[in-house]
Amino acid sequence: MNKNLLVLGGIASVILTIILGLNLRKSKKTALTVGIVQTISHPALDAARNSAIARLKELLKNEVSVVVQNAEGSILTAQNIATSYHNNSRIDAIITIGTLATQAVANIEKEKPIIYCAVTDPKSLGLVHDKTNACGMTDAAETKSAISLIKSLMPSIKNVAILYNQSEPNSASAVQEIDQSISESSLNSIHISVNNEAEINAATNIAVQKADLVVVPTDNTVACVLQSVAKICLKNKKPLLVCYDTELYPGILAYVGGVNYSMSGSLAGEISVKLLKKLQKPSDILIIKPDTQKIVMNKKAVELLGINIPENLKIKVEIKD
Template sequence: MNHRSLRITAALAAVALGLTACGGSGSADSASSSAAGSAGDSSAAVEEYTVGINQLTTHPALDATREGFKEAFADAGLKVEFDEQNAQGDQATVTSIASTFASASDVDLVAAIATPAAQGTASAVKDKPVVFMAVTDPKAAELVKADDAPGGNVTGVSDRNPVKEQLQLLKDVKPDAKTVGIVYNSGEVNSKVQVDQAKAAGKDLGLEVKEATITNSSEVQQGVQALGDVDGIYVPTDNAVVSALETVLSYGKDKKAPVISADTDSVEKGALGTFGIDYKEHGKQAGEMAVKILRDGAKPESTPVGFADPASLELVLNKEAATSFGVELPQELLGRADEVIGG
């Protein structure tokens, strides 16, 4: 069927028709049996939905977001067919995927993971709901008119990071730190937002931000070298930089400049630490929003953008990474950690 398939159990009706066609023998018993069967059958409609997913690229945090999103539908008991597409970091592919979803009559809602994917999807999909995830600043990305009143067919959940608290980790392990370097993709709005937040936080923390811009992951090596001598490095939720994290980590080890990340997966891979969100829970929060839109009739234009509950933020540290950067994690910091890797 076109927009949404609605399956209604019709077995009893078929049986009744069959018995009628067979003639009158046993008709009273058949009628009695049919009535009993009808009483025991709820004949409930099973509603099915098709949800398109436009994911910018493959990355553990974004993958966890996608899985959390899908899990919310399972928890709600909804029957959903997911059409999962991955642009592998190519914006032209993002646009192509979004256009396909826009013209597909059987797609009921489109989910977009990461800011560039959300922007491409919002530009193409105008007549069905769009729910975004892993977007730092939806308003700056021009996805919504306002966080509390999106005003269109697009809403979702922001992964806005507590940048100041994350940069504080550098001061905790290196109190005399004066400079922090940031490499970021100039084409990602979310990255620019985080750099601006870092600059503002740096003033309060006594940290000068040195920045280097890139346009793709192949330029990360050039970017970190352009930073020169810095006391630490901050890696925002920038898809191009995170995909080349090993390059950043290697530079940080050589310079004895601790690498602080904006996501927990990077800490598992060798960054010193972060104070950030659980991306699976982030995706689940977006999934619950999508459920309300599909099942309960909530309107995207009046559904406020969601943000992570501060109580759900996690302090994750990596002791082995600290050693490789030539610093020691203070006991007080370790005592507050939700997870310590290599400890």
């Protein structure tokens, strides 16, 4: 079994290298080439990728070629893409989107500049130091105020379930922060972890049985099926708090907003140009955090759950239909 996996991994690496080479040969020879590695297909990460490409093209015109690869949630694929980019001398810089992609690239690439976005905890990946070749944007959300607010609106809440993929490094750090926020609000934390998308519906059903509030951190696995999670919470009339900007699917009570993934991608493109032109070093930039964060509440969910928002608290939230 292990031998088969190694063979398949080797074949995948060769195929990625060939595809990358073909993509580069097809493109018109340019002064600079930027490789993009995306963790998985998801509207927020797609927005970051598209904005990064648009900004690169805007600033460098025809002087840049962009090669895009998507790991689709596979660690092995992300590692193979990272190896291909590292070994290709025509790749001048690498933009990584999401923690898995960033971790894979940072583990092997120590010279070319790495510009990351949608990474929850860059410090835990060892990217923040004075000799680093990586810098970028974090999408970490501040959850304390949101959990405190929901508790004040729903005093009967005692137990809070956190739904996440335990193998995602970004989720691990986010869960720690959420645990602290829950504890500071004198609530009980329940961890409901999954290994893949197929387990999420069953895990959500467990969460709504055990808890009074369900919280989803910045987790790529859960994000891909968030609408299904919201449906289960809606059916069981349990509030759902999402710790990143998202569409307000029926069943989501609120999300912690402030991270604009399109802007993060655009900024990644802009930073790439500065690094490629030697105007700055990664250690000059390190981590860029969201300027402001807000709590956005779903009007329909508020009404369904019978929540009354006092006038003095309305200034702390944005209510959307």
